[in-house]
Amino acid sequence: MPELPEVETIKRTLTPLLMGKKISQVNTIREDVIKHPQAKQFVQEITDRNIVNLSRRGKYLTITFADGNRLVVHLRMTGRMLYCSPLDEQKPHTHVIFGLSDGNELRFSDVRRFGCLWLLESMEEDCCTGMVKLGPEPFDEQFCPQYLADLLAKKKTTIKQALLDQRVLAGLGNIYTDEVLFRAAMHPQMICSQISLLKVQKIVIAVRAVLTEAIQHKGTTFRDYLDGMGEKGAHQLALFVYQREGELCRVCKTPIQRIKVAGRSTFFCPNCQK
DNA sequence: AGATGCACCTGTATGC
DNA sequence: TGCATACAGGTGCATC
Numbered sequence: 001m002p003e004l005p006e007v008e009t010i011k012r013t014l015t016p017l018l019m020g021k022k023i024s025q026v027n028t029i030r031e032d033v034i035k036h037p038q039a040k041q042f043v044q045e046i047t048d049r050n051i052v053n054l055s056r057r058g059k060y061l062t063i064t065f066a067d068g069n070r071l072v073v074h075l076r077m078t079g080r081m082l083y084c085s086p087l088d089e090q091k092p093h094t095h096v097i098f099g100l101s102d103g104n105e106l107r108f109s110d111v112r113r114f115g116c117l118w119l120l121e122s123m124e125e126d127c128c129t130g131m132v133k134l135g136p137e138p139f140d141e142q143f144c145p146q147y148l149a150d151l152l153a154k155k156k157t158t159i160k161q162a163l164l165d166q167r168v169l170a171g172l173g174n175i176y177t178d179e180v181l182f183r184a185a186m187h188p189q190m191i192c193s194q195i196s197l198l199k200v201q202k203i204v205i206a207v208r209a210v211l212t213e214a215i216q217h218k219g220t221t222f223r224d225y226l227d228g229m230g231e232k233g234a235h236q237l238a239l240f241v242y243q244r245e246g247e248l249c250r251v252c253k254t255p256i257q258r259i260k261v262a263g264r265s266t267f268f269c270p271n272c273q274k
Numbered sequence: 275a276g277a278t279g280c281a282c283c284t285g286t287a288t289g290c
Numbered sequence: 291t292g293c294a295t296a297c298a299g300g301t302g303c304a305t306c
Contacts, residue, residue: 001299059300076300078284093284112283114300130301157277166301173299222299223286242299263279265297 001225002075004171005214011056013228017083018051022101030095036118036128058134058170068122072129078224079115082107134170145201155192161262175242178267180206182241187273188266241267
């Protein structure tokens with residue numbers, strides 16, 4: 001579920017609610033979602049720490065404490081980070097509850113349990129989260145046509161696969177990759193090394209445009225995604241291709257097709273995307 | 275090094 | 291209705 005716009009929205013909704021608050025206690029209902037360190041030490045290191053910052057890198061959410069330690073969260077497909085009252089019903093699949101100094105709670109839940117948490121101590125090198133392997137952020141200057149063109153020139157995979165690769169670019173998942181390729185008017189099975197510089201420029205522009213709009217709409221709620229306050233996103237109403245098989249292209253009225261690319265469902269307009 | 279397939283989980287939709 | 295199967299927004303690992 002959560003790709004860059006969703007994680008960004010969670011960060012934005014949680015930031016005013018968590019900044020300056022202290023974690024007063026941690027209840028690990030399911031310890032196996034904690035990947036590092038061991039659950040007991042995880043709880044010990046977080047309890048009584050003050051939250052000083054929230055940030056996002058790709059699809060990772062990081063909560064930084066005053067002592068420099070960082071809680072890193074990846075929500076994978078169905079994970080949620082919800083700010084709740086202790087009186088709120090504890091939904092099934094709630095795995096970790098962080099008690100806050102304001103009397104409320106931050107709850108990590110995840111139906112499929114692919115999502116996970118790490119705690120990195122202030123001086124500890126990040127060798128376990130996978131964040132170090134991420135490519136540039138889409139809105140960084142580093143993500144420019146020349147960077148992408150050089151990288152794609154060496155690849156023989158499809159463009160869809162390349163854009164899904166977090167080492168190429170951080171933050172795109174299956175929904176936004178399809179939306180980006182529609183906006184760039186490119187067929188998802190186009191081979192990377194055959195893409196012109198002009199087309200690469202279109203991709204860079206499309207990535208930023210699609211993500212900007214999706215963030216403005218507070219993400220896409222197709223099924224499970226909710227922001228930090230439990231609210232759905234609205235971008236599902238603005239999608240051009242994703243999940244629209246058989247429906248008419250918003251631009252040319254051709255029926256949207258669905259194919260498999262790199263093992264993933266892929267939606268595109270056969271007329272607009274050549 | 276890079277590509278491919280599968281594993282990790284549970285819920286839901288579909289078809290027989 | 292009941293059951294089997296396919297599929298779902300993501301990543302990491304073994305294998306070639």
